[in-house]
Amino acid sequence: MALSLRHVVDQLFSEVRLAKEEHGHLTDEILSALHFVFHQPLLHALDLIDRKNITKLTTPSGRVLYQVVGSSNTLYTCLISGDYCTCPSYTFTVLVKMESLMCKHLLAVHLAEALGECKNQTITNEDFVAHMCYDSVVDNNRNDEHL
Ligand SMILES: [Zn+2]
Numbered sequence: 001m002a003l004s005l006r007h008v009v010d011q012l013f014s015e016v017r018l019a020k021e022e023h024g025h026l027t028d029e030i031l032s033a034l035h036f037v038f039h040q041p042l043l044h045a046l047d048l049i050d051r052k053n054i055t056k057l058t059t060p061s062g063r064v065l066y067q068v069v070g071s072s073n074t075l076y077t078c079l080i081s082g083d084y085c086t087c088p089s090y091t092f093t094v095l096v097k098m099e100s101l102m103c104k105h106l107l108a109v110h111l112a113e114a115l116g117e118c119k120n121q122t123i124t125n126e127d128f129v130a131h132m133c134y135d136s137v138v139d140n141n142r143n144d145e146h147l
Contacts, residue, residue, distance in 0.1 A: 009037060009101060016114040026115075038107060041100070044071070045108035049117050054108055056118035059128045066118070067131075068105040077131055078109045 012033055019027050035042050048054060053069040066078040070087065078085045083106060090103040102110070112118045123131070 005037070005101065012037065013110050013114050016111060020115050034111075038100075038102075041102075041104040041107055044104035045111055048104065048108040049112050049115065052117070052119060054112040054118050055121055056113070057121050057123045057128070057131070059123055059125050061125060063125070063128050065128065065131055066109045066113075068108055070105060076105050078106050080106075080109055080113060 012030065015030050016026060016034075019025070019030055038045070048068060048070075051069075055067045057065050057067060064080070066080065068076045068078055068085075070076055074087075076085055076087045083102060084090070085103050085106045087103055087105055090106065093099050094102060109118075
């Protein structure tokens with residue numbers, strides 16, 4: 001069931017890309033289909049895109065990660081291949097409770113990528129590793145100090 005929903009979602013993202021190419025924007029049809037699947041997070045995701053809050057970071061060797069500035073100005077790191085976001089909502093709603101397919105940040109990344117609305121930035125391989133590992137390590141250390 002989850003697999004087939006994921007298939008539908010991927011199909012929708014391709015349609016977003018096509019609509020952008022053909023019409024220059026999302027059609028009402030696609031918007032209502034997206035809303036049917038994602039509900040409220042879709043509006044938040046579109047808002048993040050309007051605010052140009054999504055940055056695509058690419059290394060010279062072609063590794064890609066995305067950074068999303070969340071509603072409270074917190075920076076989240078997202079991966080589009082394999083779907084991952086560092087926000088608490090992704091951990092609880094998607095991974096633990098399995099209530100939804102993706103958080104608003106990850107949805108925003110998928111849509112921004114399909115719409116060509118990402119800001120592009122090049123980073124070094126070292127920076128990539130730091131983004132992938134260091135953020136959470138730093139947070140854990142900070143938490144330990146307060147225990
Ligand atoms: Zn998230």
